[in-house]
Amino acid sequence: MDPTGDEQADLVTETGEPLHRALGLTDGERDEVVAILEREPNHLELALFAVMWSEHCSYKSSRVHLKRLPTEGAHVLVGPGENAGVIDAGDGIAVAIRIESHNHPSAIEPYQGAATGVGGILRDIFTMGARPIAVMDPLFFGDPTEPKQQWLIEGVVAGISGYGNSVGVPTIGGELTFDPCYAQNPLVNVLCMGVLPTERLVLGQASGPGNLAVLLGSSTGRDGIGGVSVLASAGFGGGDEAEEAAKRPSVQVGDPYEEKRLIEACLELLDAKLVVGIQDLGGAGLVCATSETAARGGVGMDVDVSAVPRREPGMVDYEVMTSESQERMLAIVTPQDLPRVQELCAKWEVRAAVVGKVTEAPVGAPGRLRILDGFDGPVLGDVPAVALSEDAPLYHRPLARPADQDARSADDPGALPAPSDCGHDVLALLADPTWVYRQYDHQLFLNTVEGPGGDSAVLRLAAPGLPASERGLALTTDSNPTWCALDPRAGAAATVAEAALNLACSGAVPKAVVNCLNFGNPEHPEVMWQLSEAIDGMSEACLALGLPVIGGNVSLYNESYGKDIDPTPVIGGLGLIDRLTARPPGVTLVDGGTLVLLDASVGTRDGGRRPPSLAGSRWAVQLKRHRNGTLPPIDLAGHGRLVDFVTGLVAEGVAGDDGLVDGIHDVSGGGLGVALAELAVRSGIGVQVSGVADHHELFTEAPSRVVVCTTRSHDLLSRAADAGIGFRVLGTAGGDRIVVDDLVELDLATATAAWRGRLPDLLDDLAPVTN
């Protein structure tokens, strides 16, 4: 039947604006909807297309580029496109992982924005049948000395803490980056990892006409309506209080207790084999869950909108269908199993309402998503399910290399005057993230072998209901926006490389990555060029290092006042430790140990003609406000050999053998100077290092370098020589000073105080945010 309604005659808003534009659809997109339906859409149908075809849900600007990423591997069980990527970890255990952004909601309402970001990604993981066992949060803010930024930091961290701790999933790491480009548009990314017995793996699809769609969890309210289209798919005017306040109702509100019960109920339903498919409700709410499950299963679905439990009266149909109320899941169950499903949900005090029925697809045509007022009542909307989830227009948006790219590359920070006291600059670059992560429960489940703050976090591969295993997991998130701003291709490649090396430092074999691509406005050709270049760089590095990309998220329109953020691709890296029976050495020193630099970087001195590049370094960017130059090159093949070598070396000790590594740290942000200082302040042991020529060598962030502390340097050096890995003895660990030639001479206590005090000094006196 052809649903019609009174409102169809004049689809304009009160101000006379065409409705489709108010909902975020272009005129061309509206025409496509008409072509698909072969008639005019009504208000409800237009609203469904608007949310499902939003940038956030459809990836319409990025999809043509994402195809270039490598996604396959023998161990990949589920690649991109599902709720989460899944790899086979061996021993009958699979690992699910996903990363997402919750940038715009957090900009407007930091506590709830961040909290619901955590809630949303947990659902993506347990949708796959996996128990979420770890969360990581890469966070990006503006200048932390500004009150507005402090309000954002405080609120976001409190939101992650308040939700994550209560819902009972440990937050084991993340990143904290400050740069003025995020002042109006902070980034709040969240990664979640879950584990499951391999045979429990479920996919979010509906099947079996006659089966029921049961909505589990919270009632549906007006919170979060248009979240994906209003918030996530448009930029900010920037800083206008009234405008931000007006968008606040589009931010969802989280209830971690509801989510905790939902997790336990869903995992029990899956264990009891009572569901044939399950899907979370996230962005675009019920319309997304019903249309995606139907489309994936090649079926249709009737949705009785009147059966959806509501939080408030007076909600109209499109509000119910597009609401982003949190803590809801859609389970597909057989009619016979419904009573047992209801009984189990009652035990966990989880609401369960039959809101849909799976229907047969018409012969030779896609299944229909029909919205009804009562299963036997009038049809309010009728669209092909697949048209919503798959048929969004794909845009080949124009790309343009920035006109000033060459000029920026030529403006190298190498010409900046040398600092009179490099030690002072080292101190200025130290910051202990403990202030953030001590607010997160990072130990729940008794799996956390290496918590936040190191090169990568390490977990035992264990959870209730899993087969026993001696394996371990390593997890890291990495980004390098200052590099990506200079050269998005090289920057993205280096980010992947750093993630792999961070995993190696814990003795893990890097197995897969996920990405969260935070970029500016895709309608700016320079932004699309950045995105395209970053994807190519990521692709090159992943291919060279044998890493499949098993999932991702694209967050565009990160802009304010028309100014885009620096391109910020975030990489989540997942590694596997074959045998985890001893703690990895971590970022530490032993008294009297020898410091060795393992170095696979591309000629640090360029044949003696030029010093190593300082472009993109924290020293140049943060301390000297110099954001230009040509990045240090990276040799991906050499980097891969270094990753293999370091993994093997650390894995020996982690497996319980007598390892050669007593402490280890990759050289990344802040260069060798900061790496040495961090080793010293974290261990409480000083360092004496020589052979570093100048501030270029001290602060360059040339990739593919690792500092190792060992008491058996002879063995280590001969192993490195055998493996063809470049090395150099830097000096020794001991004493209570940090000394690097005549460049750095720091009292360990002073350095420790600077490192520890940086964040508390800024943030401790703030009025805390509680909820």
Add this chain to the structure above:
Amino acid sequence: MAPRIGVVLFPGTNCEHDAVQALGRMGADAELVWHGASSLGHYDALVLPGGFAHGDYLRPGAIARFSPVMEAVADYAAAGGPVVGICNGFQVLTEAGLLPGALQKNRGLRFLCTTVAVRVERADTALTDGVAVGTELSIPINHFEGNYTCDAATLAQLRDEGRVVLRYVDNPNGSVDDIAGVCNAGRNVVGLMPHPERASDPLLGSEDGIVLLAALLRTAGATAPVT
């Protein structure tokens, strides 16, 4: 025979598997007890683990005290059965009136997940039986409402009767008199904010919690089973 330990599970509890795992590693036969149970099976000790029972809504433990199982827990405690509340479990026991005092928000008003040093003050409670007084243990805390408080008379009574079981060496949360754990007059009900189960495996960085859990198992083995 291995002591049987009941680990009480409220909706919103999240440390139940950790408690079962840590006690199980030490040879106990630990199993979960659903909060809706109005009677208990045969247990040699009960543990109320950490988490956010009933979402900690209203305030931690305020709703959990009304869960059906709490009447059975009170009866079990009254009969002398060993009962240990860890973190949220401690909060529940104070709300249920099985332990004195209350846990308010931390000084500084932030959540704290970190490892602290605590000193054992008594060697004669269900959780510290036979542990030398003065023993310092390194054990994680993980709470927002861990700041122990009580009125002056109660504090005097706790001191006089030797019912302060554990004290922080360096008070992290503002607790009165550095109190990290207390017991009831019968010394069979103990509440503490630190998580001994999180310090029960060298792979995780500390085994100090085993000192306390082993004492609980000794108590459980020695106590006449309560039915």
